[in-house]
Amino acid sequence: MIILENLRKSYNKNEVLNISRLEIPQGESFGLVGNNGAGKTTMFRIILDLIRATAGQVTIEGNDVSKTEEWKKFTGSFIDEKFLIDYLNPEEYFNFLAKIYGINQTDLQLFLNRFEELFNDEILGVKKYIRDLSKGNKKKVGIASALIGNPSVVLLDEPFENLDPTSQIRLKKLLREFQQNKQVSFLISSHDLNHVTEICERIVLLEKGKVYTDLQVNESTLAQLNEYFSGNAAVAIEE
Amino acid sequence: MVQQLLKHQWLSFRRSSSFGREIGMTIFIAFIAIIIFFFIFIMALALPKILEDIPDVGNPFTFINSFLGYYFLSELFIRYFAQKTPVLSVEPYLPLPINRSFIIKFLLVKSIFHPINLISIILFTPFAIQIVAPQEGTFVALVWLAAIFFTSMALHFFNIIFKKYLDDKSWVWALIIGIAILNYFFADIISLDLLAPVAWFFNKVVVYTVLLAVPITLFIVMAIFSYRFMIKQLYLEEMATQTGGGIEKYTEKLSFLGRSGLVNTLLLQELKMILRHKRTKSVITISLFFVAYGLLFFTNKESYPPDSPWFVFLGIFMSGIFTINYGQFLWSWNTNQMDFFFTRPMAMNSWIKSRYQLILFSCVLSMILSVPYVYFGWHALWIVLSGGLYNIGINIPLMMRLSLWSPKPIDLNRSSMFNYSGAGIAQWIMGIPVMAGPYIFYTPFAIIFNNNAGLIAIAVAGIIGFSMRDIFIKYMVRELQSNKYTLIKNLVI
Numbered sequence: 239m240i241i242l243e244n245l246r247k248s249y250n251k252n253e254v255l256n257i258s259r260l261e262i263p264q265g266e267s268f269g270l271v272g273n274n275g276a277g278k279t280t281m282f283r284i285i286l287d288l289i290r291a292t293a294g295q296v297t298i299e300g301n302d303v304s305k306t307e308e309w310k311k312f313t314g315s316f317i318d319e320k321f322l323i324d325y326l327n328p329e330e331y332f333n334f335l336a337k338i339y340g341i342n343q344t345d346l347q348l349f350l351n352r353f354e355e356l357f358n359d360e361i362l363g364v365k366k367y368i369r370d371l372s373k374g375n376k377k378k379v380g381i382a383s384a385l386i387g388n389p390s391v392v393l394l395d396e397p398f399e400n401l402d403p404t405s406q407i408r409l410k411k412l413l414r415e416f417q418q419n420k421q422v423s424f425l426i427s428s429h430d431l432n433h434v435t436e437i438c439e440r441i442v443l444l445e446k447g448k449v450y451t452d453l454q455v456n457e458s459t460l461a462q463l464n465e466y467f468s469g470n471a472a473v474a475i476e477e
Numbered sequence: 478m479v480q481q482l483l484k485h486q487w488l489s490f491r492r493s494s495s496f497g498r499e500i501g502m503t504i505f506i507a508f509i510a511i512i513i514f515f516f517i518f519i520m521a522l523a524l525p526k527i528l529e530d531i532p533d534v535g536n537p538f539t540f541i542n543s544f545l546g547y548y549f550l551s552e553l554f555i556r557y558f559a560q561k562t563p564v565l566s567v568e569p570y571l572p573l574p575i576n577r578s579f580i581i582k583f584l585l586v587k588s589i590f591h592p593i594n595l596i597s598i599i600l601f602t603p604f605a606i607q608i609v610a611p612q613e614g615t616f617v618a619l620v621w622l623a624a625i626f627f628t629s630m631a632l633h634f635f636n637i638i639f640k641k642y643l644d645d646k647s648w649v650w651a652l653i654i655g656i657a658i659l660n661y662f663f664a665d666i667i668s669l670d671l672l673a674p675v676a677w678f679f680n681k682v683v684v685y686t687v688l689l690a691v692p693i694t695l696f697i698v699m700a701i702f703s704y705r706f707m708i709k710q711l712y713l714e715e716m717a718t719q720t721g722g723g724i725e726k727y728t729e730k731l732s733f734l735g736r737s738g739l740v741n742t743l744l745l746q747e748l749k750m751i752l753r754h755k756r757t758k759s760v761i762t763i764s765l766f767f768v769a770y771g772l773l774f775f776t777n778k779e780s781y782p783p784d785s786p787w788f789v790f791l792g793i794f795m796s797g798i799f800t801i802n803y804g805q806f807l808w809s810w811n812t813n814q815m816d817f818f819f820t821r822p823m824a825m826n827s828w829i830k831s832r833y834q835l836i837l838f839s840c841v842l843s844m845i846l847s848v849p850y851v852y853f854g855w856h857a858l859w860i861v862l863s864g865g866l867y868n869i870g871i872n873i874p875l876m877m878r879l880s881l882w883s884p885k886p887i888d889l890n891r892s893s894m895f896n897y898s899g900a901g902i903a904q905w906i907m908g909i910p911v912m913a914g915p916y917i918f919y920t921p922f923a924i925i926f927n928n929n930a931g932l933i934a935i936a937v938a939g940i941i942g943f944s945m946r947d948i949f950i951k952y953m954v955r956e957l958q959s960n961k962y963t964l965i966k967n968l969v970i
Contacts, residue, residue, distance in 0.1 A: 334746060338742075
């Protein structure tokens with residue numbers, strides 16, 4: 239359960255985020271959409287305590303993220319390439335993560351087997367450092383590293399970006415598997431409305447830092463979102 | 478176009494995230510630099526008088542010339558540390574219709590306008606006017622001065638090539654140390670001075686003024702080499718770090734470390750980082766090279782008698798170079814991984830402990846490597862030991878804490894060809910307490926008792942510091958937590 243309360247972030251009097259209250263119950267898959275600069279990545283970074291909020295607080299399972307580090311044990315995340323250790327090759331990187339999370343080799347292997355389809359023989363067994371992988375492959379490594387260690391909350395910033403169409407479909411399949419088997423809460427931000435309406439049960443639309451609308455996903459959600467992004471925001475978006 | 482590029486460089490400096498903090502210090506340092514230049518000038522003016530007072534100097538002209546060899550060597554030394562290599566974040570300009578040759582020429586010419594290039598002129602002009610001109614004629618004096626200047630400029634370009642290309646290749650440093658050792662033995666045993674040809678050349682230049690062509694040619698050759706070399710490096714695949722062909726394998730041998738505890742795993746991590754990036758590798762190479770620094774001091778028995786307080790500085794320097802060079806950028810090295818370390822459930826305590834241990838290991842290693850200095854006498858061993866202990870106990874914690882102050886982002890993946898980021902004024906200032914600190918302990922004891930008591934005081938201070946390391950690590954964890962947001966915000970390329 240993630241709770242954002244009175245969350246505000248300003249840079250030099252320029253308010254980029256203003257969320258009065260947002261509650262994400264355990265096991266809910268939550269999509270975040272919005273135009274560029276709407277505040278999606280800022281919101282993620284505040285949840286991960288990488289940026290200090292100007293006001294308000296975020297709690298994950300009751301832990302205030304800026305006050306303790308307990309939440310890191312069950313929160314996985316991947317926002318951009320700086321979340322990776324790029325001078326390691328993927329095997330070393332996963333082994334290192336396994337060490338941090340206390341996962342033994344067998345469990346690590348079982349975990350990585352689930353990604354076999356997504357990795358497509360381009361990640362493991364390839365003698366390359368992560369920094370030399372293509373953007374899409376780096377993304378795949380990042381997504382795997384977000385899911386390692388049995389997290390109950392996973393934040394992914396634009397996971398479908400840079401992936402080829404096959405990989406996008408495989409990723410969707412993988413995310414659904416994790417959703418069903420493990421009761422994981424996914425927070426996914428994306429520009430791809432098709433994918434996000436397929437995976438997420440709930441979609442929040444940010445506009446200029448504020449929650450514009452908060453929808454439970456149904457068949458008409460995709461059409462409504464398309465209307466919004468075509469510039470017809472005046473067309474009522476029904477709850 | 479030149480104006481545009483200059484404007485861009487100025488803007489990138491003016492708009493850099495650390496500008497506000499640095500401007501005060503930069504002005505201060507510039508002020509100090511002006512004062513230093515002034516003093517150099519005064520000293521140069523007084524040089525002839527000073528020379529008169531030294532007995533059996535003979536002809537002051539030939540006397541000065543005999544020192545030119547050493548002068549150029551020390552200039553090279555200073556250039557290596559003080560001279561900033563030409564930097565321009567070049568990638569944005571590459572696809573534009575701007576000639577690459579133009580960019581490189583711009584960089585090279587701009588690099589000439591550095592205060593360091595004035596030193597040779599400031600130092601030798603007064604002498605040229607006062608002694609050389611009356612003795613040999615104004616024109617010849619000018620030729621002599623020009624010869625010195627152009628040699629200095631050739632060194633300027635040589636330094637650029639050296640820093641960009643050669644300074645992480647260990648054979649280069651081994652060669653330098655080899656030559657230094659050889660020179661010592663030649664001078665001591667056979668009385669052959671390898672630098673004598675330099676003196677001979679400058680003596681002859683006033684007779685055969687056409688010899689001026691030699692330094693000028695050297696200068697032009699070095700400039701052309703720099704140009705050719707830098708042009709080749711403009712291709713993106715050259716700009717990405719070369720790992721020296723093939724994946725680095727040494728750390729596989731150390732993987733046993735990874736099996737025993739998080740601290741060791743993190744240590745191994747950091748070792749991989751150091752070995753897999755050119756810039757950090759060159760820090761190691763330099764640190765090893767500086768173990769040989771002691772040769773300069775120990776062989777020079779007249780200026781540095783065993784009791785000299787200079788040895789305190791030497792002891793710190795020899796085992797502490799890695800601590801200083803690596804430690805001052807401790808957090809900057811992780812610029813590309815900052816988000817990783819702060820979003821994983823990794824005890825900060827373990828991380829900081831592993832870094833402490835890494836630097837500790839380097840100190841111990843340099844101390845062991847310095848043991849052969851006992852060849853020069855037991856006092857050498859005490860110096861190495863006391864300096865090393867002090868470094869371990871006090872300078873490592875000091876450096877780790879100081880490096881939190883004003884850290885600059887460093888992108889290790891950029892070849893240091895076009896990116897020597899990270900070194901700001903703050904880093905230079907950090908060196909002061911590290912070098913001057915031991916004297917706080919040494920001086921009272923050395924004055925009241927004797928030199929050895931001073932050394933023991935330093936060693937004891939180090940041991941006490943070492944015994945408090947756990948307290949220090951806890952302190953660092955708290956500091957890191959409170960500085961966390963600033964650190965993340967500043968370490969962005």
